[in-house]
Amino acid sequence: MDYRILPVGDSAITIIFGNEIDPGISAVVRAARKNLMKLEIPGVTEYVQTYATLMVHYRPVDIEYDELAAKISGALSGMDAGSGKMKKHTILIPVCYGGEYGPDLPTVCSHSGLSEEEVIAIHSGVDYLIYMLGFMPGFVYLGGMDKRISTPRLKNPRERLEKGSVGIAADQTGIYPLASPGGWQIIGRTPLKLYDHDRETPILYEAGEYIRFVPVSREEFLDISAKIEDGSYEYQWIREED
């Protein structure tokens, strides 16, 4: 396995596995994260996965850079790149497309020359790999969107996108877990609370898992919202059997 280790300031290390968005590299980053976490290296506080790198945060009072870099090299050299290969986990994210929840769906249609039904079918017809989380809590960087529905960002970003907004920006698709300003073309909204600090796992998913958007009607959207409020909603996962 090819990688480079570099210091990032005095309290983090980056391990660079490549320089492109690629499911294979992403799987290697994930495998490295899983393997290193198992070592429970004293002084390491967390491992942050990005497209092609793994950032290791640590406390320099407990472990020095040179020692940690050597430990990481040792662990990675013995690692089987396939060892992090995991069963596919896919979370189903209900989305009410168009209308008041998706004001930019017509823009995506006119840009792509497709009907609303076709755009929805294409957008919800793929399982998207979560490459990484960042930008804001629970914000996913997804891979795999069909380029037929690619649409440039809004020329004038909106001051407020509601939480749960599902959008398209160029070749990317994603969801806003929190209300935020933004320039994405908003095509729908999910009623799910992607982020809830009172939940045992505040963020539902992690890098390496998949997201599938499931079209729902406005009535279903409201029904799911109500269930989430009273705590009776069960999150839907498709998990490959171990």
Added chain:
Amino acid sequence: MAMHVIFPGPRTTIQDAGRLGHQNSGFAPGGFMDRVASKMANVLVGNDDSEAVVEFCLIGPVLHFDEAVNIAVCGGDFGIEIAGKKYPADKAVNVPAGSTVQITTGQVGTYGSVAIGGGLDIPVVMGSRSTNLRCGIGGFHGRALMAGDEIPLRDPENGKKDYSHRWVPERRTVAPLDPDLTKIRVIPGPQEDMFTEEGIRTFYNSVYQITSHSDRMGYRLSGPAVESKNGYDILSDGIVNGSIQISGTGEPIVMMADRQTTGGYAKIASVCNPDIPVFAQLRPGQEVQFVRFTVQESQQMIRRVNELWQKHCRMLDELDKEKHAEKEPEKAVADGPYEVLTLRAGQQGKARAGWKRGTKKGWRKNR
């Protein structure tokens, strides 16, 4: 038994050592902007050094306490005023029950930390009491403090214990003698190789000014553009406290406590941890120059300062015991020479954190 906010100041939040362990989900740790000041303020009032403090920006709050309590303010050039009487920063002040306390502002420094004896009764969210304004969580209802807020004291009994014999090492957050230029040490990388030799020279040889577009998320600097070989965009990777991004204009942005966890601009270097509090205290208009430092040098300094801080805290604990035994606390202090932390800024690239032999009064002026 509460702290009442009479006037909050423009950007006053509750902060502790940060919300650690959630960066893989996109949560920045947040927490103290000036770690050293906050730890010092806490220790002065007998708190654990990572206890949540009231952190303000430039303009201090006016607070009312209906119960007697110790408070201390550390950070920039701030002070405490109670009923027309002035008290210095860097010292525990016994606030009598029913007093209104004004935190006053001076000429230097941006962030101030007010430690409250016994701590504030703020719920822990995801492992921290820090306010995360973006998510609206932590702190007091996830927001900046407002007039009329009433925050209960968590441990009023310990909060009023006499810790007036405690002291902290002298610490120079911003050097008043060098108000215009502070040298900040940085560790190169991880994307230094994206910049031309000329660009790297520009970065280290130029003076950059802190702009008013600076807050808990990041400080935007203005100055000569740093030339890159081929644009400034990278495949998004991780960001640390102190990461120096070069944005599309070629000017640096230094990422701070409430930064994003990942980003797509090339990072030429990172501010070393010992200099982050110094940098955080710079005001818009002040100037910095970046100086190369190595990870090994920085870590050696971090460990040394940490050892001495632990030693200092143990010594204060001993002093507390003497106090209880009604001995003269000064006697213990005067028994022998000991070391004192001095953190200095703007010393033309010399080490800014070091320990000096102290004399009996605790520290010596180091100007």
